[in-house]
Amino acid sequence: MKPEFGKKETNLKKALRLMDKATSDLLVLPELFDTGYAFSSREELAALAEPFDKSETVSELKKYSRETKTVVIAGIAEKDKGKIYNSAITILPNGRKHVYRKLHLFYKEKLYFNRGNGPLEVISYKGMRIGVMICFDWIFPETARTLALKGANIICHPSNLVLSYCQNAMVTRCLENRVFSITCNRVGNEDRGGNSYNFTGFSRVIAPNGNVLAEGSKVKEELKAVDINLKGAEDKRITSLNDIFEDRRIKFYNIKGKK
Amino acid sequence: MKPEFGKKETNLKKALRLMDKATSDLLVLPELFDTGYAFSSREELAALAEPFDKSETVSELKKYSRETKTVVIAGIAEKDKGKIYNSAITILPNGRKHVYRKLHLFYKEKLYFNRGNGPLEVISYKGMRIGVMICFDWIFPETARTLALKGANIICHPSNLVLSYCQNAMVTRCLENRVFSITCNRVGNEDRGGNSYNFTGFSRVIAPNGNVLAEGSKVKEELKAVDINLKGAEDKRITSLNDIFEDRRIKFYNIKGKK
Numbered sequence: 001m002k003p004e005f006g007k008k009e010t011n012l013k014k015a016l017r018l019m020d021k022a023t024s025d026l027l028v029l030p031e032l033f034d035t036g037y038a039f040s041s042r043e044e045l046a047a048l049a050e051p052f053d054k055s056e057t058v059s060e061l062k063k064y065s066r067e068t069k070t071v072v073i074a075g076i077a078e079k080d081k082g083k084i085y086n087s088a089i090t091i092l093p094n095g096r097k098h099v100y101r102k103l104h105l106f107y108k109e110k111l112y113f114n115r116g117n118g119p120l121e122v123i124s125y126k127g128m129r130i131g132v133m134i135c136f137d138w139i140f141p142e143t144a145r146t147l148a149l150k151g152a153n154i155i156c157h158p159s160n161l162v163l164s165y166c167q168n169a170m171v172t173r174c175l176e177n178r179v180f181s182i183t184c185n186r187v188g189n190e191d192r193g194g195n196s197y198n199f200t201g202f203s204r205v206i207a208p209n210g211n212v213l214a215e216g217s218k219v220k221e222e223l224k225a226v227d228i229n230l231k232g233a234e235d236k237r238i239t240s241l242n243d244i245f246e247d248r249r250i251k252f253y254n255i256k257g258k259k
Numbered sequence: 260m261k262p263e264f265g266k267k268e269t270n271l272k273k274a275l276r277l278m279d280k281a282t283s284d285l286l287v288l289p290e291l292f293d294t295g296y297a298f299s300s301r302e303e304l305a306a307l308a309e310p311f312d313k314s315e316t317v318s319e320l321k322k323y324s325r326e327t328k329t330v331v332i333a334g335i336a337e338k339d340k341g342k343i344y345n346s347a348i349t350i351l352p353n354g355r356k357h358v359y360r361k362l363h364l365f366y367k368e369k370l371y372f373n374r375g376n377g378p379l380e381v382i383s384y385k386g387m388r389i390g391v392m393i394c395f396d397w398i399f400p401e402t403a404r405t406l407a408l409k410g411a412n413i414i415c416h417p418s419n420l421v422l423s424y425c426q427n428a429m430v431t432r433c434l435e436n437r438v439f440s441i442t443c444n445r446v447g448n449e450d451r452g453g454n455s456y457n458f459t460g461f462s463r464v465i466a467p468n469g470n471v472l473a474e475g476s477k478v479k480e481e482l483k484a485v486d487i488n489l490k491g492a493e494d495k496r497i498t499s500l501n502d503i504f505e506d507r508r509i510k511f512y513n514i515k516g517k518k
Contacts, residue, residue: 103508103511104506104507104508105506106498106501107498107499107500107501108500110500110501111500115508116508118508118510118511119511120511120512120513136501139434139435139497139503140435140503140506140507140508141400141401141404141435142400142404142507142509142512142514143512145400145401145512145514146511146512146513146514149513149514149515149516150513163497165430165431165434165469168427168430168431169430169431169434169435171424171427171428172424172427172428172431172432173431175398175424175428176398176399176400176428210424238398238422239365239366240366241366241367241369241370242365242366242369242395244398244399245516247363247364247399248363248399248401248516249362249363249374249375249377249399250401250514250515250516251377252362252377252378252379252405253379253401253402253404253405253514254379254405254408254409255401255404255405255408255509255512255514256408256509257408257504257507257509
């Protein structure tokens with residue numbers, strides 16, 4: 001979708017209108033789907049972010065989830081104890097929710113948001129083992145790797161991508177971890193407060209073998225649905241003799257770096 | 260190149276003939292370039308592998324390196340203390356050499372070769388900080404990550420790729436680590452001992468920003484050269500506010516897995 005900056009009610013309504021056409025077990029919305037992206041100050045962000053227990057958006061999504069039996073994942077600016085996170089909430093039909101706070105902030109997000117305080121967790125529900133990451137998290141291979149090693153079979157990835165690399169890189173993320181991924185990326189542009197962002201759309205659902213199962217428009221708002229057989233993520237073998245989790249040579253890896 | 264199985268002298272001569280057309284600081288040959296790939300038994304491999312201090316191939320490459328002032332990296336089957344490794348030797352013009360033994364064996368290599376015994380190291384020479392990995396190592400993001408965090412600015416990657424994923428994935432490996440890469444992949448096919456391998460060629464030199472700087476044929480033998488400014492790998496920033504090494508949130512990563 002293409003959120004309009006600052007118009008939370010409009011954006012929520014638009015999302016619900018799109019969602020009403022869906023019949024699915026799992027639905028992913030973009031990052032910051034109800035506020036837009038191009039904040040120009042911490043104050044402006046603070047006025048739009050909400051504690052999730054008092055958020056109209058969260059309460060409407062919970063209602064949708066309960067009524068349609070859909071797991072909903074949505075990127076929303078979250079206020080908590082004086083901090084503001086770029087978060088993704090996962091809402092289960094049974095009322096349970098899980099919050100992931102973006103670990104790797106992109107560009108000016110660093111000026112306005114607080115960094116996520118983890119951990120990276122897997123949410124289990126009816127055979128789905130959902131790992132959540134947000135937008136720029138993709139460029140750090142450790143993010144998807146950690147989720148996959150914790151058992152995720154599907155990585156849900158609300159995004160506001162402005163660079164053009166990620167949609168292709170997600171093929172590699174799926175291959176190297178033998179997981180499904182859903183990157184839901186917004187479209188449109190925002191030009192305000194001296195910043196100009198062109199969001200690249202081109203949402204993608206990708207299989208553990210790297211096949212692209214569904215692809216969204218680069219410019220248009222739309223809803224896409226695809227059937228997935230999650231069993232595809234259980235077998236980590238890429239040949240009869242290569243299980244890519246078993247084959248890892250952990251003692252030779254050093255991802256801590258020099259510091 | 261397209262090695263002929265078992266014909267070490269022929270393959271070496273062919274490689275030297277191609278190399279004679281080069282004027283370069285760094286030259287990469289494919290994996291197992293002088294033996295071919297489709298071994299059908301440990302014994303057959305043992306008859307072709309050599310200790311590097313008694314190898315005619317290594318001694319010819321050393322001569323080439325010294326005379327042309329070229330760093331040469333070549334994949335060769337290595338015999339050492341009763342073990343046989345799928346190795347890549349790095350030969351410096353000053354006579355120094357470094358051996359990397361493939362950590363992640365692919366498919367039937369597991370039946371014939373011993374697993375590499377590390378470590379992943381960086382070889383420094385005249386501004387080059389060379390990391391070496393071999394073929395299937397690519398699918399484990401920790402391999403290139405470890406090399407890059409140890410300071411590699413260029414990852415050299417002799418290959419005998421049969422799957423088609425790697426050449427695209429190397430774009431991601433370069434982007435996520437802001438390094439150059441040279442994947443030198445053989446062409447042709449080998450059909451022997453009940454195994455049939457079609458090697459995918461399509462060698463690639465890729466820049467830290469993901470740009471493909473040179474591309475080899477999918478079927479033909481050829482030599483490709485490209486000028487690289489290694490400074491491109493020193494700056495790990497992808498935006499003015501994002502240094503992708505500094506931005507890593509190490510304490511939230513768990514790459515050890517459940518075991």
